[in-house]
Amino acid sequence: MQKVEFKLITRNDNPEIARIIRAVLSEFKANKPGTVYFDPTTDDLFTLFNTPQSEYWILRLDGKIVGGSGVFPTEGLPQGCCELVKLYLLPEARGKGYGKLLIEKCFESARKVGYNQVYLETMPELNMAVGLYEHCGFKYLPGPLGSSGHFGCGLWMLKDL
Numbered sequence: 001m002q003k004v005e006f007k008l009i010t011r012n013d014n015p016e017i018a019r020i021i022r023a024v025l026s027e028f029k030a031n032k033p034g035t036v037y038f039d040p041t042t043d044d045l046f047t048l049f050n051t052p053q054s055e056y057w058i059l060r061l062d063g064k065i066v067g068g069s070g071v072f073p074t075e076g077l078p079q080g081c082c083e084l085v086k087l088y089l090l091p092e093a094r095g096k097g098y099g100k101l102l103i104e105k106c107f108e109s110a111r112k113v114g115y116n117q118v119y120l121e122t123m124p125e126l127n128m129a130v131g132l133y134e135h136c137g138f139k140y141l142p143g144p145l146g147s148s149g150h151f152g153c154g155l156w157m158l159k160d161l
Helices: 011-027 040-048 098-112 124-135
Strands: 004-008 055-061 064-072 081-089 117-122 155-160
Touching: 004 098, 011 040, 011 064, 011 081, 040 055, 040 064, 055 081, 055 098, 064 098, 081 098, 098 117, 098 124, 117 124, 124 155
Parallel strands: 081 117
Antiparallel strands: 004 055, 055 064, 064 081, 117 155
């Protein structure tokens, strides 16, 4: 049985989680403009997640970083709503319930700082993640909320906590 560890991001995690994010987007042919692949903050998530009312969780299996996800107060979202952001897992961590556990950690973070809704943006190419979001109770929206700047995403979802 693998040792599973969730911890908040540190500066030392930046290079590996950025590599994972870009590798997963490339794997699913979603490495296009308007996504986090080209977002400059992807290389320094530690600093980004020092923003108040945000947290980013790193997932380690047997000491190896295999993914992460966080919540962020994206500009323009309704009061009480945060965004689930940058949920990416390496292939060896998929299909084993770790994505759901990461999302639940993010829901805990969101509740802790007073959010009552979680929004996300994704794309059809990431169909495995879309199924996970549906399973976790996210409902489809007809269009985007807020101002993430990720014009490459064509699916928008919302969950009440």
